[in-house]
Amino acid sequence: MKIIDVRAIPLVRPLEETFRGGTYQITSRNTLVTEIEADNGLVGIAFGGDEEKYQSEVVQVIESALRPLLIGEDLWSVERLWDRMFQADPGLENRGIHTLDLLNKAIQMQAIAAVDNALWDLLGKSYGVPLYKLLGGFRDRVPVIAIGGYYADGKGDKELIEEMRGYQAAGLAGVKMKVGRATVKEDVHRVRVVREALGQEFVIACDANQAWVPEDAIRFGGAVEDLGVRWLEEPVVWYEQLRGLRQVRQAVKIPVVAGQGEISRFGCRDLILNEAVDILNVDVTIAGGITEWRRIAAMASMFGIGMAHHEEPQVALHLLASIPHGLYVEIFPNPERDPMWFDLPVKQPEIQGGYMKVPQCPGLGIDLDQEIIAKYSAKSKVL
Secondary structure, X not given: OEXXXXXXXXXXXXXXXEXXXXXOEEEEEEEEEEEEEEOOOOEEEEEEOOXXXXXXXXXXXXXXXXXXXXXXXXXXXXXXXXXXXXXXXXXXXXXXXXXXXXXXXXXXXXXXXXXXXXHHHHHHHHHOOEHHHHXXXXXXXXXXXXXXXXXXXXXXXXXXXXXXXXXXXXXXXXXXXXXXXXXXXXXXXXXXXXXXXXXXXXXXXXXXOOOEOHHHHHHHHHHHHHHOOOOEEOOEOHHHOOHHHHHHHHHOOOOEEEOOOOOOHHHHHHHHHOOXXXXXOOOOOOOOHHHHHHHHHHHHHHOOOEEXXXXXXXXXXXXXXXXXXXXXXXXXXXXXXXXXXXXXXXXXXXXXXXXXXXXXXXXXXXXXXXXXHHXXXXXXXXX
């Protein structure tokens, strides 16, 4: 099987309301659809990513740097193709400043991820099996939690509890709740209110999005230790990602999660070796795709590190189902927050009893609505 074409379609969809986390706000939902066509007529299709500022650069790297490397190549040579893309010159300017160069590498790794994920979908279709089985097939369902608890004007305890009860009624196991924008005392109160209203069986993880200095993260963690918080995600500011995470991990009994901002196995290696995390939540659409994510998962297993995943349930579901140390798949149950998740797949995976069932069709097993792709294609708007 030879690759005959690679296509990248950026989608942009403005949101009707603003969603505020610990250190950021979301006003649009971007994603990237990637298609890889083989000479036998099969097409691998994947969507993912939420890149807003540099989406066009990611597409440019796919089309100008990666596509020429793949055309005419054997589909089965996934490792060799990944290495060729990793070693490729993406045509991005080298500014000689480490952090700016890292941005260029992040763009390249997102481009590799988009292509690699579509390649794996094509491989699953070629074998006629769901991707999670091709990757190991450890289980056929994964516990699922909501991403929620966003801050909004006029949103008090009553509205927060109503939101959480909606997740419970929808069959989700719990929530990854936003913290970090309010004071530590206020956030502790918010978590306590949810625990008291929803009961002990409802999973509550807390995500600060790098909002706190280590001392405040430790204060928060200590104050909610009795509430059964499942994990504390990205608790410290960006410049304390190693020392600060380790401080929090040593001081608080709640597991510490990080890794969604890492773009490769090398950054994850440093988190592990510095004893900074209990769980990695690497995003397959950011960190080089399924090929690289599997390498990270194998490394994590040797150190007793759990594997979560940052958003992107359409791919994360298969990855977490394929390994023994996979944790929760995350979704945005609110269609206002992630309309693409509700509209782009023709059919969503089934949720029942706190679990999301893995699609049993070949590859990723999720067909995409071509009308939605055409409607929100950034390329069509430019043309």
